[in-house]
Amino acid sequence: MNKELLQPAHWARPKGYANGVAASGKQVFVAGMIGWDAKGHFHTDELVGQVRQALQNVVEVLAEAGATPAHITRMTWYLTDKRDYMAKGREIGAVFRELIGDFGIAMTAVQVLALIEDRAKVEIEVTAVIPN
Numbered sequence: 482m483n484k485e486l487l488q489p490a491h492w493a494r495p496k497g498y499a500n501g502v503a504a505s506g507k508q509v510f511v512a513g514m515i516g517w518d519a520k521g522h523f524h525t526d527e528l529v530g531q532v533r534q535a536l537q538n539v540v541e542v543l544a545e546a547g548a549t550p551a552h553i554t555r556m557t558w559y560l561t562d563k564r565d566y567m568a569k570g571r572e573i574g575a576v577f578r579e580l581i582g583d584f585g586i587a588m589t590a591v592q593v594l595a596l597i598e599d600r601a602k603v604e605i606e607v608t609a610v611i612p613n
Contacts, residue, residue, distance in 0.1 A: 483612035484554060486585050497574065498588035502554040504610035509546040513559065513604040514538035515596065523600045528565050529572045535605045536580040543609055550581040552609040556588045559604040563592040566603075 487501030488494065515538075516531025517523045525531060540550060560566045566573065577584075596604050 483552065483610055484585060497584050499585050500587065502585065502587045504554050504612075506610045506612040507546070509543060509548050509552070509607075509609040509611065511539055511542045511607040511609070513606040514542070515598055515601040515604050517598070517601075526600060526602070528560075528562070528602045529569050529576060531602050532573050532605075533576045533580070535603055536576065539605060539607050540580060543607070546609070546611065548609045548611050551583075552611050553581065553586050553607050554610050555608040556586050557606050558588070558590040559593045559596060560590060561593060561595060561602050566590070566592075 483504050483506055485503040486499045487503060488499070492500065514535045516525070516534040518534060519538075519541075523531070524534070539553075543549060543552065596602075
């Protein structure tokens, strides 16, 4: 494992993310991925489906660098509807575990007014580190 999770001993353990991650190696930066396919087509307007596609897009870009989801150290989610995200937490968590795996990632989620692509409900950007 190329990651060291940073958890101050006197802090409550976070649920679904890590407070911090330390890693060394080749850094990989993945631009914000949205819920459309490789040809730029949306197949759903539903959040969970778009999360699935966005995460699949992340996995495919990581593979181009020889990285896997295990190399992800940081992830930022931009969401257009916080309530929808919170209501579908279990389903989103299941998709996340299926495609990404663990929650040992420093994560941030932010609600935004809109994303550049009108149909997009989520945009996810990632930093990964491949060990030397």
